[in-house]
Amino acid sequence: MALIKSISGIRGTIGGGVGEGLNPLDIVKFTSAYATLIRKTTQQKSNKIVVGRDARISGEMVKNIVCGTLMGMGFDVVNIGLATTPTTELAVTMEEACGGIILTASHNPRQWNALKLLNEKGEFLNAEEGAEVLRIAEAEAFSYADVEHIGSYTEDYTYDEKHIQHVLDLELVDVEAIKKANFRVALDCVNSVGGIVLPKLLEKLGVHQMEKLYCEPTGDFQHDPEPLEKNLSDIMGLMKKGVADVAFVVDPDVDRLAMICEDGTMYGEEYTLVSVADYVLKHTPGNTVSNLSSTRALRDVTQKYGASYSASAVGEVNVVTQMKATHAVIGGEGNGGVIYPASHYGRDALVGIALFLSHLAHEGKTVSELKATYPLYYMAKNKIELTPTTDVDAILTKVKELYKNEQINDIDGVKIDFADKWVHLRKSNTEPIIRVYSEATSPEAADTIAQQIMQVIHSLA
Numbered sequence: 001m002a003l004i005k006s007i008s009g010i011r012g013t014i015g016g017g018v019g020e021g022l023n024p025l026d027i028v029k030f031t032s033a034y035a036t037l038i039r040k041t042t043q044q045k046s047n048k049i050v051v052g053r054d055a056r057i058s059g060e061m062v063k064n065i066v067c068g069t070l071m072g073m074g075f076d077v078v079n080i081g082l083a084t085t086p087t088t089e090l091a092v093t094m095e096e097a098c099g100g101i102i103l104t105a106s107h108n109p110r111q112w113n114a115l116k117l118l119n120e121k122g123e124f125l126n127a128e129e130g131a132e133v134l135r136i137a138e139a140e141a142f143s144y145a146d147v148e149h150i151g152s153y154t155e156d157y158t159y160d161e162k163h164i165q166h167v168l169d170l171e172l173v174d175v176e177a178i179k180k181a182n183f184r185v186a187l188d189c190v191n192s193v194g195g196i197v198l199p200k201l202l203e204k205l206g207v208h209q210m211e212k213l214y215c216e217p218t219g220d221f222q223h224d225p226e227p228l229e230k231n232l233s234d235i236m237g238l239m240k241k242g243v244a245d246v247a248f249v250v251d252p253d254v255d256r257l258a259m260i261c262e263d264g265t266m267y268g269e270e271y272t273l274v275s276v277a278d279y280v281l282k283h284t285p286g287n288t289v290s291n292l293s294s295t296r297a298l299r300d301v302t303q304k305y306g307a308s309y310s311a312s313a314v315g316e317v318n319v320v321t322q323m324k325a326t327h328a329v330i331g332g333e334g335n336g337g338v339i340y341p342a343s344h345y346g347r348d349a350l351v352g353i354a355l356f357l358s359h360l361a362h363e364g365k366t367v368s369e370l371k372a373t374y375p376l377y378y379m380a381k382n383k384i385e386l387t388p389t390t391d392v393d394a395i396l397t398k399v400k401e402l403y404k405n406e407q408i409n410d411i412d413g414v415k416i417d418f419a420d421k422w423v424h425l426r427k428s429n430t431e432p433i434i435r436v437y438s439e440a441t442s443p444e445a446a447d448t449i450a451q452q453i454m455q456v457i458h459s460l461a
Helices: 024-041 059-072 085-094 127-139 159-168 175-181 194-204 233-240 270-283 297-304 316-326 349-363 367-371 392-402 443-460
Strands: 003-006 009-013 048-053 076-082 099-103 112-118 153-155 184-188 209-213 246-250 257-260 287-291 309-312 328-333 337-339 378-385 407-409 414-417 422-427 433-440
Touching (some): 024 059, 024 127, 076 085, 085 112, 184 233, 257 349, 270 287, 392 414, 422 443
Parallel strands (some): 048 099, 287 309
Antiparallel strands (some): 414 422
């Protein structure tokens, strides 16, 4: 059993004793703590909190507990049912609600679930707010409403359609160009909510030839739900048969988007944001942001348009903060997360699909031909396991000193930028390890620089 309490929410495996897993008592405690924070901080006049969930097997149980607890805290619950994370984020602002809770463990396996916590802007709580939720939960410093002030409960299952219309209304989504291109599209929605909304979106975009894989929202994931190449052999095999021009793959809550080329090869999740940014920057002058562990290709594409790229600490809330500070017109994360402020400040695979298909239609290329137009980088991901007594911060400080003649960024661990490659070292918050991400112009070069830095760390440890 596992229960992970962090500033970004609470997640865990279903079952176990109190404090051991994501069980009903812990769900009540953290929902109550969140409601207490919202009551103190919201500027909204409404009394609503939106609840949406992915298709996990445990979702119905968790939803019932969360909704009942929010009512007990005196909030009016708007349950939007099976919904993507970005759909729930948009619903918060459309409802003019005080906040929202998304019941999803994102790319974690089927035994996991989680509470993702939103503010009144439909954005994730910041670090300070998240820490306050943890403090309130630990102290059990919450009080429930009396019988005269119990909240109400309503259901509104129209938000898929509202989200789709919102996407269609975006200025850079060219529905006519997509229709004219007559694309054939394959989908792998890993048996969650993407299987409900993405076929509807594609039909509205004028895509009528679809191959659907694992689109039944049963919550019984047919493969590891993280959209990485090692988990996608089925959809890649389907694409090798020539059945479609592009395949879109999403995680269970549909905020990450991976793509597969017409020949069955991976497009590369790092290049989802790069491609969408290329299209956006071609029509909208402005800056871009991604996190420190994302590909350098976004910087290259941004500079091609005479704009500025900047990096944030890892984590969606950090990317959003940096995007607002730099007035970025597009941003996100290298895990396939596209954040388009003209829509909203949240990763959104629906927006990513619509913008990518618009781009593909305008370029008149195959997906693999489009990929070939971008700077080609390769990434390696490693980790170093240390003893619990190791002073990781001291090691990172020494590494920074050793490479002081290179470009260093220390807002989140230590990133060393060389002329033709980079290495990013991050300390885990939950275990004694250092994550080592590296990128270069060949797989061998990316692995070599990572091994060199790892040897340095071992010598320091």
